[in-house]
Amino acid sequence: MTVSVEDELRALAPQVLGTLIRRYGRFDACEDAVQEALLAAALQWPSEGVPANPRGWLITVAVRRLTDQFRSDDARRRREVAVFSLESPDVLVSENDDTLTLFFLCCHPSLSEASQLALTLRAVGGLTTAEIAAAFFVPEATMAQRISRAKQKIKQAGAQFAMPPPEERSARLQVVLQVLYLVFNEGYTTSSGTALQRSDLTAEAIRLTREVHRLLPADGEVAGLLALMLLTDARRPARALPDGTLVPLSDQDRTLWVRPMLDEGVALITSTLPQGPPGPYQLQAAIAAVHDEAPAAADTDWPQIVALYQLLSSVSPNPMVTLNHAVALSMVQGPEAALQMIAPLDDDPRMAKHHRLAAVRAHLLERAGRREEAREWYALAARRTTSLPEQRYLESKAAALR
Template identity: 45%
Template sequence: MDQVEEVFREERGRLLAALARRFGDLDLAEEVTSEAIEVALVRWPVDGVPPNPGGWLMTTARRRAVDRLRRDQVYAAKLAVLQIEADRAAPQPIGDELPDERLQLFFTCAHPALAAEDRGALTLRCLAGLTTPEVARAFLVPTATMAKRIVRAKARIRVARIPFRVPGPEELPERLPGVLQVIYSVFTEGYAASSGPYLQRLDLAEEAIRLARILYRLLPNEREVTGLLALMLLVHARRDARTGPDGQIVLLEDQDRGAWDQEMITEGRELVVAALTGGPAGPYAVQAAIAALHDEATDFAGTDWLQIVTLYDVLLGIDPSPVIALNRAAAIAMRDGAEAGLALLDELSAEPRLRDYYPFALARADLLHRLGRLPAARTAYGRALELAGTEPERAHVRDRLAEVEQTEAHADGV
């Protein structure tokens, strides 16, 4: 069964992208993709996984799509069949010209005709296979709001007849940032899962890196593509040290740096240099430079917090988002002390997008704990516990709460 699930993870996005391109209808593509997987779940455990599972799923889904169109409208079915035949006869891309149909769908979902807040949401839902609540967490909005955005985006693609293709060179400057945002959002969900029993979803993180590598091969001179790939490599290099043997969270200061992936760090550092060369740096390049400083430190005490804060100042000027402001405050707490960091967090507490954001609640609780403000820390940890999405996060907060309560009990002479 593990083999079957692995095939589904690998093939779902590819299948959906190919079907969306063939039929021009995301809803139809999603429906028949799900149906093909359901059929496979019944047949493969009995018959075995076929030699070409992707081809098997494609054939099954394509037949169901044509059947669906035939039932709905005879003329549409004829068009669908003609399109399939045309696809079979069309010349295939050579080399890396277009190595993955998913990139076509990435650019379709990042089309400027779609509302900015809808683009990434749709792609995460369709291509990365994230659930609507997971997408909602990635964008810090309620689940109901995200569901409406996804429906709206699909309708817009259908009504506007947005083509499923990679844009020409003249369109890239406008379209590329949306694609990069989507890839990074997939990585972020893999780095820190929004829910479930595990802190990390390595399959998503690795999928994002794989897609970024494809984009980098296609667009090697786009510095923000380079910066994004560098950032993800430098962060993902720490994956094996971020959790303990029982899945518990291991903080950066406690991680075994010998377990970090040095080959990945070397590649990431080389890419950072390229991303920072040739003009003003973009946000992904600056974030990659911050990640490189963390990876270069031989131990936590040797981290160059002065330079990290300087880079966060630059980053906040490029991207004045509340999450960047939160990360900057955490860095300032390391450079200037917990009091300075807490003052900045208190200023950010009125930001609506951080009100229900677990990392903000945890950061505030940790600083209160460091300052010895135990009743306030206990309340803040309680709020973080409410917002924690994964079991390792909840276990981590419970441990911190226990530390606070133990310290309070000791102070009271219990």
């Protein structure tokens, strides 16, 4: 399958699925039918050419799959499909785009975070079960069960294919954005395995976030998340050496950063910040922009970054923000002040045994000249991480302090 066909299918998948769910209900049956239609297109279009109306083609094939499925159900379903089958699939093709509604459905609060991730990538992203399973290092059968249970849970919860009521919409949108951010983070720094990053996942997260931004262009946090992804992913070519060795931000060759992505991200956050009180994604994007606009690491405006982290801590306090805030503070007030800031995290169950806390403490101790302590903490961080590139980097830092 060519890249252009794959891109077109992934863009059309949520539109086709939204159309079918709005007409027929039954999320699980419609999603299965759309996946079969996507598979048929992936097999036929590269050799036969993309049809003049690709969306209509996919809807037609998916409706046929639904018809076949309904005919195998009970008599009531057969009577329903007799009526449905009289309709031309062309009648279903409208200008309405139900993609945002589909996002909300896949991120239904009745689902676990893992299920929201899987269902969003499958139904909205158009990825196959095998692709999603590979992305999260689980067997395909396990991922298939997870997706199946998620669809059944949505059905049991009586979820309707409609936008959430206004009083729920903001909270539900935050879930959608959190799912997209999790997909991006898993791609940018793979949590386990031999690869440092998964460009397919970061690209998919950016694509889907662009789609939400297209649907909600006035939402500052959507724009902030897109800017954050662009500004972060722009550094990807410089994050590792050809042999896979991790390169920290301060040592990266900034000429390798993707300039168009940087420019787009900076423009997006610059136009978004003045529009109202900034949210967490906007503030994180602003921090990323300060880093990315510095010609060299030595030129970084650390006081501005510290100020932004102080604001972020007040808007969205969490231990990872504290950890990053401490790193920035060390560049302004020195490592000892930063070590004091992270000391309370030892009592936070979310961070106490996280490799990032050990790694940051090691970095700060090294900067403070406490080499033996730093070596021990680098070694501990290496043991705690499940990412092989990170493990090798941390082990090399420990070895250098012997």
